[in-house]
Amino acid sequence: MNNSNEKILISIVIPTYERPIYLKRAIDSALAQDYKNTEIIVVDDNDSDSDYRIETEKLLNSYSSVKNVIYLKHETNKNGSAARNTGLKFASGQYIMFLDDDDEILPARIRLQVDLMEQLDNTWGACYTKYKKIKGKDDVQISSETRQGELYVEALMRSVYIGSGSNLLVRKSIADEIGGYDESFKRNQDFEFLARLLENYKLAYIDECTLIVHYEIRGKKGTYEDSVATDTFYINKFRDKIDAVSPENKRKVFVMIALERFRYSVRFNKVSDGFRNLWINNVSVMELIRYCIYAIHRAITKKAYGFKL
Known part of the structure; x- marks a missing residue:
């Protein structure tokens, strides 16, 4: 195992909203990384008087003795983009990863991504890996997206399938430079962030599965009109x-x-x-x-x- 880059601090930001039952899995997967120089910033976007806030607080209290787990709270629900931006502002790492509260990362992920990014110059803004997306009991997708390099137009087209916002390790200086996430986006948050990121920077790829996207539990039904409105807004x-x-x-x-x-x-x-x-x-x-x-x-x-x- 190559831990030569472990002097570099990595910030893992986990925004959470109404999913305390799954949040523990995400936090534990971050703690289980074989790259140990991390800070795990959980941003609670539940309303302060909600049952979800109470349950989330109870869960985070169980990590109170874990020094690299940091718990931040919004007074009221803002949205996922705002929660990610709160974590970004607090983060101290050289690299940042936004981990959805229902996803999980495999132990080698951070080490592989940091090792790659440290070999690349600053024209490379982020990297992603192969992933597995679980959409249902018998519906599992394995990514075969491998594109890398200058992908700005493809990002504008929303045709670079990285699977989830959880899949990026980003240079924090660049995330700060582009102003984090656009908080006006209620949907397509990952697409809009990626497009602005790749306007001036390249994207690298690692051909190893290090992310499990749990899509089977997401409330994503919506309507056709919702989808059209989302596209129009984008x-x-x-x-x-x-x-x-x-x-x-x-x-x-x-x-x-x-x-x-x-x-x-x-x-x-x-x-x-x-x-x-x-x-x-x-x-x-x-x-x-x-x-x-x-x-x-x-x-x-x-x-x-x-x-x-």
């Missing part, structure tokens, strides 16, 4: 950045978002609207066919990766 927030890329890349961004919206439309039986949006965004028949083949291949193989236009 486009409006990133309009200036999308307009600034080349015409070819700008088209790719809108085509990718339209193809994803078509997938929503099939799921929610709103196919006519999905086709209408494809037409508005000049998506070709061949692009739609390729995307459908991609979606079917992902469903059959249980592999998670982004579509390449």
Whole structure:
């Protein structure tokens, strides 16, 4: 085991909201890292008078003797982005990782990521690894996303499938530079953060599974209208950045978002609207066919990766 870089402090920020039953697993996975120079910052985003706050406090009290576990509390629920930013402001590490309260990291994760980042120059802003996503009892995806380097346009397209915001180890100086998370985002928080991160920095990849994303417990039902509203909000927030890329890349961004919206439309039986949006965004028949083949291949193989236009 190479611990030559263990003089470097790593901050692991765990925002938590209404999941005290799963939070212990996330904290314990951070404590079980074979890289020990870490601070684990739990940011409680529950309302101060809620039962979830009481349960979370009780859980964190059981870690009171663990010196590197730090417990911060919001007075009222703000949102996940705000909780991550609270942790970012408090963090002292050279690198930072945002771990969702229902995910878990495997013991070698931090060591592998730090060792890689320390070999790279400062043009590399973050790294991610292979991951396993558990969506249900018999529905487990294994990532096959391996892209690395300059991926800004792909990030604007939201087509770099890192699986979860839990999958990034980021240079803290860069997270500070871009202002952390945009707190106006209620959804797509990980996508927006990644896009702004990769505007000026590169992304590295480690071909080893070190993250388990527990998606089976997340309340993510929503409606078709919710999905459309989320896409519209994303486009409006990133309009200036999308307009600034080349015409070819700008088209790719809108085509990718339209193809994803078509997938929503099939799921929610709103196919006519999905086709209408494809037409508005000049998506070709061949692009739609390729995307459908991609979606079917992902469903059959249980592999998670982004579509390449």
